[in-house]
Amino acid sequence: MSRVWEQSLQEELEGFHKAGLHRKLTAVGQGASPYLNWQGQRMLNLSSNNYLGLADHPMIIEAQIAAARVGAGSGASRLVVGHDLRVQELEDAIATFKHTEAALVMASGYMANLGVLSSMLGSSDAVFSDRLNHASIVDGIRLSGAKHYRYRHNDMNHLETLLRKADEQGIRKKLIVTDTVFSMDGDVANLHEIVKLKEKYDAALMVDEAHAGGVFGPCGEGMCEEVGVAEHVDIHMGTFSKAFGSYGAYIAGKRVWIDYLVNTCRSLIYTTALPPAVIGGIQGSLTLVQEANTLRSNLHAKSDYFRSALQVNGFDTCGSTTPIIPILIGDEGTALAFSKKLAEQHIRAVAIRPPTVPSNTSRIRFTIMANHDQAALEQAAEKIVSIGKELGVIGHG
Numbered sequence: 001m002s003r004v005w006e007q008s009l010q011e012e013l014e015g016f017h018k019a020g021l022h023r024k025l026t027a028v029g030q031g032a033s034p035y036l037n038w039q040g041q042r043m044l045n046l047s048s049n050n051y052l053g054l055a056d057h058p059m060i061i062e063a064q065i066a067a068a069r070v071g072a073g074s075g076a077s078r079l080v081v082g083h084d085l086r087v088q089e090l091e092d093a094i095a096t097f098k099h100t101e102a103a104l105v106m107a108s109g110y111m112a113n114l115g116v117l118s119s120m121l122g123s124s125d126a127v128f129s130d131r132l133n134h135a136s137i138v139d140g141i142r143l144s145g146a147k148h149y150r151y152r153h154n155d156m157n158h159l160e161t162l163l164r165k166a167d168e169q170g171i172r173k174k175l176i177v178t179d180t181v182f183s184m185d186g187d188v189a190n191l192h193e194i195v196k197l198k199e200k201y202d203a204a205l206m207v208d209e210a211h212a213g214g215v216f217g218p219c220g221e222g223m224c225e226e227v228g229v230a231e232h233v234d235i236h237m238g239t240f241s242k243a244f245g246s247y248g249a250y251i252a253g254k255r256v257w258i259d260y261l262v263n264t265c266r267s268l269i270y271t272t273a274l275p276p277a278v279i280g281g282i283q284g285s286l287t288l289v290q291e292a293n294t295l296r297s298n299l300h301a302k303s304d305y306f307r308s309a310l311q312v313n314g315f316d317t318c319g320s321t322t323p324i325i326p327i328l329i330g331d332e333g334t335a336l337a338f339s340k341k342l343a344e345q346h347i348r349a350v351a352i353r354p355p356t357v358p359s360n361t362s363r364i365r366f367t368i369m370a371n372h373d374q375a376a377l378e379q380a381a382e383k384i385v386s387i388g389k390e391l392g393v394i395g396h397g
């Protein structure tokens with residue numbers, strides 16, 4: 001191995017260790033279930049995005065197996081051989097679900113954001129992005145070369161100031177992009193205000209419903225449907241990898257946007273279509289999610305309980321109003337120590353550190369699932385409070 005490279009890699013990795021920022025992959029069993037296995041131990045899983053508990057649902061698994069009988073792989077990009085009829089049916093079903101003219105299935109949420117933003121935006125355009133938006137949005141914007149305005153988290157005055165600035169510079173095409181539910185804070189975008197600003201400044205609006213799909217909206221359509229702004233959104237993006245319990249992502253909107261993407265979106269054009277099993281699984285989960293009202297209300301009741309149990313004891317839950325419930329800790333070392341103590345108590349919840357969150361806002365991020373046992377959540381909350389006191393994250397009251 002090249003000495004230069006080896007030395008440089010080792011130095012950088014050592015830097016991560018020293019800063020408490022080193023990450024490693026760990027093997028767990030049943031990582032999407034309420035209890036997972038880690039090093040031979042059964043642990044309460046407060047880390048999965050499988051909010052409705054659908055990832056091991058027999059109907060989705062059966063749908064995947066049945067679809068896999070057609071073939072294991074899809075063989076080519078959709079633009080090369082054409083796609084399976086089932087993909088067409090699925091996209092029609094997604095468009096109906098999202099009340100849009102058309103929809104596209106994409107390989108993953110990351111690829112959807114990367115491809116859509118980099119193909120929609122050019123260097124003479126401006127994009128306005130919440131500072132806490134997902135990394136895949138940031139990467140798509142960077143790849144596009146568009147003028148990148150990052151507004152302070154949910155700060156509508158700041159967003160308007162930046163929109164006005166772009167107008168003054170004569171920038172013609174403007175796009176506002178936001179997560180609807182923020183993945184590390186569990187709070188919600190100010191969608192009504194964003195829609196007002198989008199109309200006032202004649203911008204387009206793209207939303208990322210990754211953590212809201214399945215969880216919010218009368219049939220799990222997402223947060224835009226929940227708060228009644230869906231029809232004002234130009235590009236709806238969401239994933240099937242979280243509450244839907246399977247894999248892949250979608251883009252939905254007016255036909256003209258979708259047509260444009262088919263012609264320009266490189267992460268659609270230059271990648272092999274999803275395998276039949278995944279398409280089958282998505283079909284199964286799309287049906288289940290729309291019927292999951294009981295699961296949704298269980299999920300919200302448990303999330304509300306867990307959040308207030310932490311709040312009344314003095315934890316800062318970062319404005320969460322969703323099943324994503326962080327507790328703010330601050331420095332990386334304490335966050336890691338907290339996570340380690342949780343593991344000793346058979347609770348799996350990891351420390352989220354920079355660069356995933358801004359520096360000095362390291363936190364433990366808990367996620368609730370509809371099929372969590374209420375008594376287990378109550379015991380976990382007690383343990384979390386006692387660790388919080390021990391580490392001085394909260395007062396002794």
Ligand SMILES: *Cc1c(COP(=O)(O)O)cnc(C)c1O
Nearest residue numbers: 108109110134179183210239241
């Ligand atoms: C998880 C996530 C993605 C990426 O989706 P994948 O399907 O996992 O690639 C994109 N945006 C947000 C907000 C996410 O939380």
